[in-house]
Amino acid sequence: GQNIDQPTEMTATEGAIVQINCTYQTSGFNGLFWYQQHAGEAPTFLSYNVLDGLEEKGRFSSFLSRSKGYSYLLLKELQMKDSASYLCAVRAYNNNDMRFGAGTRLTVKP
Amino acid sequence: DGGITQSPKYLFRKEGQNVTLSCEQNLNHDAMYWYRQDPGQGLRLIYYSQIVNDFQKGDIAEGYSVSREKKESFPLTVTSAQKNPTAFYLCASSRGDDTDTQYFGPGTRLTVL
Numbered sequence: 001g002q003n004i005d006q007p008t009e010m011t012a013t014e015g016a017i018v019q020i021n022c023t024y025q026t027s028g029f030n031g032l033f034w035y036q037q038h039a040g041e042a043p044t045f046l047s048y049n050v051l052d053g054l055e056e057k058g059r060f061s062s063f064l065s066r067s068k069g070y071s072y073l074l075l076k077e078l079q080m081k082d083s084a085s086y087l088c089a090v091r092a093y094n095n096n097d098m099r100f101g102a103g104t105r106l107t108v109k110p
Numbered sequence: 111d112g113g114i115t116q117s118p119k120y121l122f123r124k125e126g127q128n129v130t131l132s133c134e135q136n137l138n139h140d141a142m143y144w145y146r147q148d149p150g151q152g153l154r155l156i157y158y159s160q161i162v163n164d165f166q167k168g169d170i171a172e173g174y175s176v177s178r179e180k181k182e183s184f185p186l187t188v189t190s191a192q193k194n195p196t197a198f199y200l201c202a203s204s205r206g207d208d209t210d211t212q213y214f215g216p217g218t219r220l221t222v223l
Contacts, residue, residue, distance in 0.1 A: 004152060033211065042114075042200065042214040043153075087152070095141060095204050095212055096166065100152030 002026045004101035006088050011107045012078055020073045020104045022088030030094065034062050034073045035087040037103065043087055047073070075106075083108045113137065114215035116201050121220045123195075131186045131218045133201030139213075140206060142184040146170065147198040147217075156199075159184055188220060195222045 003025045012018040024032070031050040035043035049055055049064035049071060061074040075082055085103040092099060114135045123129045135142065141160050145153040155168030159178040173192025178184055184203075188195045198219050202212040 008150075030209070035214075040198075040217070040219070042216045045211055045213060048211060089153075095143070095206075095210070096155065096158045096160075096168065098153075098155070098212070100154075102150055102152050 002092065002099050004088055004090055004099050006086075006101040006104045008102070009105045009107070011109060012075075014078055014080060014108055014110050016078050017074065017076050018078060018106065020075070020086050020088075020106065022071045022073070022101060024069050024071070024088070024090045024099070024101075026090050026092045026099055028092040028097070029066060029090065031091045032062075032064055032071050033087075033089040033091070033098075034060075034071075035089065037085045037087055039085075046086075078108050080108050080110070082106065114201060114203055114213060116199075116215040116218050118218060119216065121218055123220070123222050125222055126190045128187055128189050129195075129220065131188065131199055131201075131220070133184045133186065133215055134182055135184075135201075135203045135215075136182060137203060137205075137213070138181070139203035140181070141204045141210075142178070143202040143204075143212060144168075144174070144176065144184070144186045145200045145202065147200055153200065156186065195220060 006022045034046040037043040047062035088101040143158045144156040157176040159165035175187045201215040204210040204212045
């Protein structure tokens, strides 16, 4: 089967760093995506990894290890507005074969 | 401004009625998708279209229908055959099918009473 696993909920403090993990088992691999989704709103694209390593984009970084079927999203200098769900998605072959995790709901506390 | 719009934001229908959800994009994207989001589950693909006048079933197409008469538009009809239609419906689009990022619309929350 195809599985995308990520923690259901996480809590962190404003100004801190948090790492959200994602493990996957899919029939193929053609890229891993992270999206941010505030409650009742559209998922917004954060990052894309297709090769192993770290991709940095401002306060957000995403890491991929294809051999381990593992990724993480790192959020630095947390702000209250970062409270949202973070969705991990793996594209097995093409866009009509995307597999989404259930999302990690992050709560940032003062 | 380029983007994807979905309307309405909230929709209420009685059981047994068909309802059509709108999705429009002005990004000049070829591919469009419909997903369903339920609490505690990942997004699941209902239908997708790679080009005008062509569409394919996704993982959970039963009880749904779509059309793609124009590049910009990909409406989804939730029919009375869909057993659990209450959900958050998300439309997405991408330039192409295999390497491009999907971008999402704001979603429509459908509640069937």
